[in-house]
Amino acid sequence: MGNFINVVSQYERMAVFTLGKFSGMRKPGFHLLFWPIQRQERVDLREEVLDIPRQTNITLDNAPIDIDFLVYMRVTEDNASSAVLEVVDYHSAVIGIATTTLRAVIGEIPLDDVLSQRDRINEELRQKLDDVTTRWGIKVTQVEIREVEPATDIQEAMNRQMSAERFRRAAVTEAEGTRQAAITVAEGEKQSAVLRAEGEKQADILTAEGQKQAEILRAEGHSAALDKISQVAKNLESNTMSLQYFETLREIGAGESTKYVLPLELTNLLKPFTNKIQENL
Template sequence: MDPATMTSLITALAFVLVLVVLIIKTAVVVPQKSHFVIERLGKYSKTIGAGLHILIPFIDKIAYKRSLKEEVMDVPAQTCITRDNVSVTIDGVLYIRVVDAMMSSYGIENYYIAASQLAQTSLRSAIGKIDLDKTFEERETINASVVQAVDEAAQEWGVKVMRYEIKDITPPSTVMNAMEQQMKAEREKRAEIALSEGDRQSRINRSEGIRQESVLVSEGEKQKRINEAEGRAREITLVAEATAEGIRRVAEAVTLPGGDEAMRLKVAQQYIEEFGRLAKTNNTMIIPADMADMGGMVAAATEIIKNTSRRCQGKGQGPAVPAE
C-alpha cells in the first residue's frame, strides 16, 4: 500500500472516530423516571427529563443524574433513652423521593447521609418524650414525628420524605425479663378472670334452671289441685243432684196407689238389714230403748217422706204418672 493511500485511510478513520465522539457527546437518552442536570461551561444550564436530547459537544455536560423513583434508606440502629431513663436500641427504614433534581444536586452535598442523620436525631427526640411501655404502643405516633421533622428540612434539598417505619425496638435484657414476667402475670390474671366468669355464669345457669324447674313443678301442683278440687266439686254436685232426684222420685212414688204400704215395707226392711250388719261387727252397738215399737218408727219415716212429697208438689212438681 502506497503512502498516499495509507494517509487517506488514516484520515478517514480519524474522521469517523471524531464523528462518533461528537454523536456520543451530543445525543443523550434519559431513562423513564429520571432527570439529568446539565451544566454549560461549569454553570447550571437545565434539567432534562426522559427521552432523547441533543447537547453541545464539549460545552454541555451531564453533571448529575437523579432518579425520581421512591428510594429506601436503611437508618442504622441507635441507642435511645426514654423518659423513664431506659436505654433501648431502635432501627428503622426511611422512604424518600427526589422531586427536584436541581435542588437535590446543588442544595446539599449528599441528601442520603443528611436524611439518615436527621432521622436518627428526630427519633431520639421523639423517644425521649415517652415512657418505655409507650414505645411499643405508639409506633405510629413516633413514625409520624420523624417524618414531619425530616420532611421539613428535606424541602430545601428537593427531596420528599414519604414515610418512616421502625423495624425493631430492643430494650435491655433485664427489662425484657421484667416485661415477660409482667405479660405472664397479665395472661394468668386474664385466665383467672375468664375462669371465674365461666364459673359464675355456670352457677347462674344452674340456679336459673332450678328456679324454672321449681316454677314448673309448682304450676303443675297448682293445676293438679285445681283439677282435683274441680273433680270433687263436680262429684259432690252430681251426688247431690242424684240424691235429690232419688228423694223426689221416692216422694212421687208414695203418692201413687199402694205407695204408702210399699214405702212402709221398704223402710222396715232397711231397718232390719242395718241392725243385722251391725250385729256382725265387734263394734259397740247402740239400739233404741223400745225395739217393739218398730211400726211407730216406720210410720214416722213414712210421714217424713209424705211431707217431702207435699213440699215438692207445692213447688210446682206434679205427681209422677203411674206406670202402665
C-alpha cells in the same frame, strides 16, 4: 475542544453547569456538552430506600430501646435542582436527620406506646422528615420501623409482667366460668321450682275440680232419689198406708211393753176400714 454527547434516561434528570454557573435541568434524551466549559450532575428520580442504622433511644419513661427503620424517598421532578444545589449529599443528609428525628419522637412517647403504636410513630416520623427534606427537593413517602428491641432487664420485666397478666386473665376467666355456671344452676333450680309449684297448683285445681264435680253428682243423686221417693209417695193409696200402720202396730204389740203411744192420726187412717166394714154389714 471536544464535544461530548450525554444520554439522559427516562428516570433521570441532568443538571448542567456552564463555567460553574447552573444552566438548568436537562430532560431524557441526548445532550451535547462542551468540555471544559460545561459539566453535568445527574439526579435519579426513582424511589430509594435508606436503611437507618440501629441506634439506642430513650423513651419518655427513661427506658433504653434499640430501633432501626427504613426510609422510602424520592427526588421530586419539579425540585430536582434542589437535590444538586441545596445539599452536597442528600442521602447522608436524610440519614442524619432521620436519626435525630427518631430520638426526638421516641423521647416523647412511653415504652408501652413505642411497642404498641408503630403505625403512629411511622407516620409521625414521615411527616417530620418530609417537612425538613422538602427544601432539598426530597419527598419522604414512607417510614417503616423494622425492629424494636428493649434492654435485657426491661425484656425480663416485660416477660414477668406478661406471665402475671396471663395468670390474672386465667383466674378471671375461671372465676367468670364458675360464676356463669352458678348462675345457670340457680336459674335451672328456679325454673324447676316454678314448674314444680305450677304443677302442684294445677294438681290442686284439678283435685278440687274433681271433688266439686263429685259433690255435685252426689247431690244430684240425692235429689233424684228424693224426687223418686216423692213420686212413689204421691202414688200410694190410703189403704196401703193403713195396712202399713197395722203392720207396725202388730210389731209393736208383739213386744214386751205394756204401754203404747198411738198417734192421733190413727183414727183417720182407720176410717177407710171402718167404712168398708159398715158397707158390708
